[in-house]
Every structure is written in structure tokens, then in C-alpha cells.
Amino acid sequence: MRQKLFVAALMLALVSSSATALHRGERSRPQSATKTLVERLGYPRDAKLLIVHADDLGVAHSVNSAAIKAFESGLVSSGSIMVPCPWLPEIAVYARAHPDADLGLHLTLTSEWSPYRWGPVLSKERVPSLLDTSGYLYSSESEAAAHVDLKEVEAEIRAQIARARALGIQPTHLDSHMGTLYQSKALFEILVRVARENKLPFRVSRDWFSRAQFMPSLLGPDDLVLDKTISIEPNVAPVDWARFYTDEIKNLPPGVTDMIVHLAFADEEMKGVTSGHPDWGAEWRQRDFNFVTSDAFRKLLRENNVKLITWREIGKLIGKT
């Protein structure tokens, strides 16, 4: 989830101001007319609910291994899978063996690491607009957004969902790798439509609306909207990693927050994959892994009355008022 400039831009507006986020959450709160998402999930209105979410499963063995280890720690509650990636079969084995694991699909329209790449699930003739000149998916979400044909996007993400199911993955939610499907109203509309048809919740957060004003116009009362997203960005120095997350948790407002992390080991494979790209690189992902599997994080959650939840719980609200 490199170069997710759009999401990064959204985040930067919010990172340092949880009070603002709280205020915004209070103002625009109830998606059903009377209850907040927290209340619909059966918690008191002031509960602080957190999804700790590992993105990018399937991209590399290092990512799969770190995510599985993090799930076992009990401190990472959810993750999402990149269906077009070569290590999909490995994470599919895990999904089949752990049917209660909270695994969604990280719908993928980009292939961002230069030495190691992948193409779409559908054949290249079916989705030519999704490919760069070398025949892989585009390297960045902005290139993808600028070139893709919307019908081909919809066909490809439907194919990714079908392929996951064929491999025994029963996704609990949908989101978008590098935020490509959040790049425009037309792309977001596809995500919303496909998610609704599949009766799956999808990642969308109220704290994005001020920077993506098309979002609320596409959402209805039955769509489930998170209150806040936490995602560390390149403006945080490596030495400040734990401090960033600690501050976020200490200042977490009531509501449902998705804390998006990128887990891997800083091993040779991951250094190779992310070669020359420290942002969302091997060391970055090792730092994320170290923090979210630490006793310090466990203690922090406990001391701040933060409860971990999953997308599966959110998905159960679909179809209920």
C-alpha cells in the first residue's frame, strides 16, 4: 500500500487532531437515524472499538508469515488479501484452515514494486485498460485511476472476489489496495455497488469525507461507515513509531476505528520486493509488526479501554436496521 497519496492526504488532515475527529464524528454521527455504529454493534455509545488491520496479505511470503504470526498474538484482529498476487495460495491455505479468521479482500488494481510484479485475474484481453506498457497492473493508484475503463475495473474486482471464493476464502469485507477505488466518485461507486451486491461491508470512514466529498453522496443509510482510520505515514520518523501509535491509542475517540498496518519481516525477500523504497518498505513493515505484536501495545489497549473488534461483527449488521 505504497504511494497511496490520496489516503495519505486524507490521513495528514487527521493524524494530529483526534479531538477534531471526535468532533466531526459527533456532528455527523448516526448512519442509522438513531444509533451510532458502536451502538448498533451492541456497545455503549462511548466505547472505543478498534480493528487492527493488516493490509497486503498474499503479496509476499514475508507478509503472509508476519500477518499469521500477528493474528496468533491476538493483537491484530483482521486483514485483507491481494488476490492477483503470487503468494495467494499460501494465505488461502491459512484461510481454509482458519474459517473464523477475519479476512477480507484488498481489491488490487496496482502492482507497485518494480522488481516483482503481477497482472490482473482476468485475462489481459479482457481488461487491457488495467495494464501498463509492460503488461502488469499500473505502478501507482493515480496512473490506474487515470487510465482504467470503469467496466473493466468492475469486471476485474468481481473476478477477484470469485477467485478468492473458488480458493475457499470467504471474505468478511472489502477494501482497496493503495486506495485506488477511493480515487474518484466513479471508482468508489463501483466498490459500493459490488460490496452491496455481495452483502459485504467495505472500508469507508467518516473522517475521509471532508477530503472526498463524493463519498457521503454515494452512501445510503444501510451502508456501514467507520468513524476513523489510523495509518502511519512517511512523515513519522522510525524512532517515533511507537510514540505515534501510542498517542493515537491514548487519544482514541469513541467510535469504530480502523488501524491499518503493513506487516512483514525485514528479510531478504521483503528487502528485495521493496528495494529502493523505504516508504512502506521492509523495515517499515518490521516496525509495524514489532509494535502491534508487543506487550506494550497489549497494555496500551487495556489501559485505554480499547476493545478489538473485527469486520465480521460489522458485516453482521448488514440487512439489519
Place this chain on the structure above:
Amino acid sequence: MRQKLFVAALMLALVSSSATALHRGERSRPQSATKTLVERLGYPRDAKLLIVHADDLGVAHSVNSAAIKAFESGLVSSGSIMVPCPWLPEIAVYARAHPDADLGLHLTLTSEWSPYRWGPVLSKERVPSLLDTSGYLYSSESEAAAHVDLKEVEAEIRAQIARARALGIQPTHLDSHMGTLYQSKALFEILVRVARENKLPFRVSRDWFSRAQFMPSLLGPDDLVLDKTISIEPNVAPVDWARFYTDEIKNLPPGVTDMIVHLAFADEEMKGVTSGHPDWGAEWRQRDFNFVTSDAFRKLLRENNVKLITWREIGKLIGKT
């Protein structure tokens, strides 16, 4: 190059009998009416010429890294690239930066590692007979040989060659991953035809003929045939690795021999790729790497008057009598 049972069977008949191989080489020797391949290459008839050849480039970062390091040692003279694999772009960067490197194409019709897989270069609709039920290339060369449509095979290997060239790889030779194109006369005929049209030499060795009698019938006087192939097989215990190669080199007959090795580091990625499969697995490849980059191997070659050559030198004979 796992489960290459056909090639393995060929090897087993020859591994312990270099005298027999020499005898066979002597009997059937000149592919041009008067000169052996060694002589055509400009060496005395009794010269011992060796290609030390790394298979499987492009399959994994670990394989690329080990092969590149081995090339730098000067003791591995050649290698071949798997075009459909995800790490192709990394080895293509190396190929473009090292135009004199002796890099061929390891034409790929199989995807043999269960947690980590790839599909064809052509779209799935174009080559449906090349795919297993999960939509990847077949896991074994025997499954592939049993199911593939020959026209689709030819289209796919032509596409692999075109894709390599589009990425700036100028292949010096062709061979076949897991020996799939050596599984039947019809498959071998495709390799021969495509190689001739591309004016590229292809891996074929005189010591295979007794087990693949269709081969000589398809070869003409202009095809360049090696005298011998060395490829370590699962019947060699890990502790006997150096002894196997040492015996092979000490008993090397005059002629051109292709010593096929599988290089990688036994790191987490490679252990993941080859999980549960020690044959041609991570430790196997580390042992190959350790031996062929060792001072012992360098000394062995020198003491036995073995000269390293490349496929590029062989390819220069094409079109010459």
C-alpha cells in the same frame, strides 16, 4: 526444476558411467560430418568444455540473488530465465545492465510450488489447455504433457520469447523448465522449430538419446548437440554433494557438458516457496550455490583442465558449417 522425472531418468542412466558416455559420444559424434562440437568451437578434439548453468532465474528473489552472485564468482557461466514468474523484472534489470551475460530462456509450462504460483504469459482464454483447475500452469511436467494443446504450447513459448525481448533480454539459448518440452516427440518438435526460427541453440544432449529415441530423428546436421549433461538428483545425499560434483568433474569426458545447477539461498522466502519439498528445495539450492562458488570447485576445474564456456559461443556456430 522439481519433479523433472524424465530428465532425472535420463540422468540416472549416465551419472555413474562417464566412460559409457564417452564411448557413446565417440560413436555418434560429429553433428557436422567431420567435426565434433568441441572442434567446431575451435578447441582440440580432446578438450573438456563445461557450461555451468543456473536454472530457474526469475522464480524468486532468492534465486536471482544467488545466481547473480554466482555469475560474479566467474564459476557459473550461464543461466536461463522463467518468463512467466513474478521476479522476472528483477532479472531483466540485470540482463539489461549485463548485455554480455549468458542468459537464455527456461521456457515454462509448469508452476510447481504449492504456496506460490504463476500463470502463462498469454491470456487464459488463449491457452486454456495449459491451466490446471485453479487457473495456474500445471504443477508437474507429466500433467502438463498429458493435457496441453500443442498449438497453445507453441503460442505460449513464442509469447515468452517475445516478452523477454520486450524487457530487453536478448536470449542466448532456450531450454525447458522441468523438461516439459522433452516429454514427447510432439513437444520436443515445437522446441526445435521455435529455436531454429529464432536462430537460438537449445538444450539437447547426446546422452539423452538412448532414453528419448525420438530426439535424434528430429535433429538435423545444423542443430548443435551437447555431449553430456550433469544434474544432481535426489539419490545423492546432502553429505555427498561435493563428492558427486567432484567425481563428475574428475571423470569428465572430452566434449561439451552442461552442468545444470539450481541456485538459491536457504532463506525464508526460498524455504516458503519450496515448503515440504526437500528435492530441489531451499537447502538443496544453497548446497549447489555453496559448491559452485567455492574455491574447491575453481581448483577442481583448473586441475582437470576443464574450460568454462557459454551458450553464446555455441550459438555463434548457427548458420556456419
